[in-house]
């Protein structure tokens with residue numbers, strides 16, 4: 006029997022930091038030969054193992070958006086009410102009266118397929134952190150889920166694990182899960198989609214950003230300890246599954262909503278003390294991307310001393326610490342004069358607090374461990390010089406328009422109706438949303454089951470209308486029109502409850518971008534989304550891209566999930582979909 | 597036949613429950629506790645008397661349902 | 677010192693989780709399962725080497741926290 | 757009315773509870789940290805809020821029940837002080853021995869959040885004086901472990917002494933139908949022997965506002981406010 010020893014010195018055996026960097030090692034890090042050449046050109050020497058790990062984390066699809074970046078640039082992201090567009094932990098809009106709404110959607114597709122409960126749970130945890138790192142208290146979450154054929158042997162297990170994982174995390178954290186989508190199609194048999202969206206509110210003058218300022222300021226680690234969780238998880242999320250992946254499954258993280266709830270309260274309390282200069286959530290590629298981002302955004306260097314990183318396991322190497330994806334952690338740059346106040350807040354909440362480095366003026370990312378410099382890299386280039394691909398793409402061939410005359414009329418309309426309302430796609434989703442606490446915080450004006458959820462802001466009268474939409478089969482048939490339609494549906498769902506649509510977040514789930522047909526779907530969907538957003542003055546303020554959702558060469562249906570946010574000036578005036586009385590007129594609007 | 601399956605989290609996996617219990621034991625005055633990990637136990641009642649078959653069956657049950665081997669390990673004990 | 681505590685529901689208490697697992701095992705084709713009961717296991721790491729003291733301590737931990745003796749029984753195993 | 761809402765690490769309906777108390781009484785509840793050893797002077801009512809104290813790890817409410825502040829809560833209850841435990845608060849009350857029985861995992865094994873009817877079993881207590889006896893109210897449930905169970909003897913005592921506060925029922929007050937969690941005798945809440953401690957799984961604090969689902973929960977807090985008005 007093996008039992009973990011929990012108190013142990015953090016001394017690592019010196020695993021060599023400078024092994025020969027073989028092509029195999031490069032490939033294992035998900036880097037292509039030309040990408041490795043780029044590294045050599047950039048630093049003018051062979052990287053150390055830790056450095057190779059850092060590059061693999063920063064330059065994978067997940068972090069660098071290397072296949073999608075140039076296309077994302079085409080999206081409209083501005084409007085007078087947009088405070089922060091894409092590029093921060095989450096997008097921010099102004100809804101008046103000094104109130105800002107912070108929101109984002111993110112996928113946790115691959116981990117949820119491997120370990121549905123924990124994969125989905127940590128997905129919710131990650132997106133909540135994105136929102137409260139910006140200073141906002143989360144007031145609602147939504148989720149868009151896609152599963153395979155209901156009769157596929159794995160589907161039942163996956164849906165039950167994912168739904169209880171989402172509930173398990175959100176319910177314990179204490180945020181209402183007010184809406185979402187559940188869909189089924191055989192093309193998701195081997196690649197389910199778990200997209201989670203979180204929405205928070207704060208004062209417009211109380212928003213926190215990732216940009217570090219000031220030289221010599223302490224960099225502080227907060228939250229749970231670092232373990233060997235998901236080392237290379239970020240790389241995994243960008244690698245297509247193959248048949249053997251059931252066997253060589255990497256570790257997934259276990260979520261701790263309890264720790265996250267403490268982290269929320271401690272972080273918001275800390276922000277009140279005026280000691281936070283910059284803050285960044287440690288998501289995928291944890292310590293690496295959070296530290297690099299804070300430094301690069303502020304035109305500063307960063308030095309980390311890994312001996313001070315709180316660890317859960319013995320003998321963790323620099324490489325492992327830099328790549329760990331342990332959950333419920335954050336990195337902050339603090340005002341040195343207020344460090345003690347900050348530390349007291351964290352101790353009160355029983356969380357780890359450690360100064361793990363400081364900002365410098367040399368624009369280098371330096372990693373020290375046990376008296377050795379394990380990595381020294383140019384900090385801005387780590388992000389700016391990431392590979393950027395304009396991948397070849399082909400347009401999805403237009404399908405012939407079906408002639409209604411050639412479609413046989415159904416014998417019984419009643420049977421058609423029954424088949425429709427009985428289909429998994431359209432049937433009631435009560436089984437799902439009853440497992441989510443959608444009433445906590447006492448502001449849920451419209452519960453799940455309607456067009457969009459309506460959540461009151463504090464004591465009102467203002468409220469938010471929230472929805473998640475996309476119809477993947479439209480996107481498959483005509484990516485441009487499908488992308489447009491998803492945005493339009495979100496818009497309609499918000500207006501249907503009486504909301505004024507303001508902005509969206511998106512979660513673009515596609516197959517392997519190295520295949521021109523898939524890249525074509527991506528490009529065209531994005532154009533459709535952009536066209537609809539421009540036409541409706543409904544900008545994109547945050548989002549996430551999940552590519553390589555493909556098993557054995559078969560991709561998912563193109564699924565650009567749209568999360569829409571609108572405002573209601575008076576929630577008492579929101580409209581619901583039920584008929585209110587007998588004898589009322591029914592009016593059909595539109596064509 | 598009776599059998600017991602013990603499923604525990606792999607050592608490298610975070611065990612939030614164990615951590616919370618450890619903290620609580622300490623604050624209840626049990627100072628000498630250096631670590632707690634929580635796991636699950638399944639007590640199975642099986643038909644038949646073929647021990648070897650039972651063992652193979654239980655292993656299959658663990659792989660398919662009782663444990664998620666991504667994060668958990670399991671051990672099977674068959675009674676007498 | 678290492679110790680293991682096994683907490684199980686008293687036989688008189690219904691165990692819906694065990695029942696659900698039994699059902700799933702059956703639907704996975706494991707026909708010979710006549711019953712499943714689920715319990716918890718705690719693996720403790722203790723300072724010190726006095727086995728008798730450890731045993732007494734762990735008993736106290738069970739009574740005070742680890743088991744709810746209204747519905748659960750516990751068993752302590754000390755390694756080595 | 758002086759009320760204290762206890763904040764355990766992992767509590768998450770403390771704001772909802774404080775809002776309901778404030779709406780009913782006009783005064784702000786004191787938020788009391790779990791590490792405190794005394795309640796604010798003159799506390800009339802202690803409220804243990806819903807949530808997942810300590811992550812609900814081990815057993816729901818088990819770790820919170822053993823935190824320092826609970827000794828003060830026990831002393832308060834022993835002197836006849838009022839204690840209301842909602843959801844996780846109810847679980848903490850049974851784990852701390854202030855109420856009998858246990859709350860097991862819901863019989864269908866899933867967390868359940870929905871609107872739920874309750875029958876108010878009696879209206880001669882401080883908690884329910886503004887309801888009618890037998891009144892059917894609609895509140896919310898949101899829990900994974902609300903399946904109340906007690907041994908036969910305890911159960912008989914609870915029933916004989918009229919200590920069942922609320923039962924799950926349908927809109928017509930019929931308790932025959934299965935409740936949301938498999939509780940024995942459809943029990944949704946129980947009183948202590950002296951009727952000064954009430955534990956309940958449903959959330960009256962989330963139903964105090966016509967805009968957010970209804971106001972059937974408000975009378976509970978108003979009953980308390982009326983009784984403890986200075």
Ligand SMILES: Nc1ncnc2c1ncn2[C@@H]1O[C@H](COP(=O)(O)OP(=O)(O)O)[C@@H](O)[C@H]1O
Pocket residue numbers: 147148149150182183184185186187430431434435437438441452453454455456457458
């Ligand atoms: N995963 C989910 N989580 C929470 N609520 C959901 C989820 N899936 C569906 N719902 C809710 O169920 C209702 C019906 O969903 P859906 O069939 O997608 O509606 P529509 O097509 O009208 O958007 C909506 O109110 C939606 O928010």
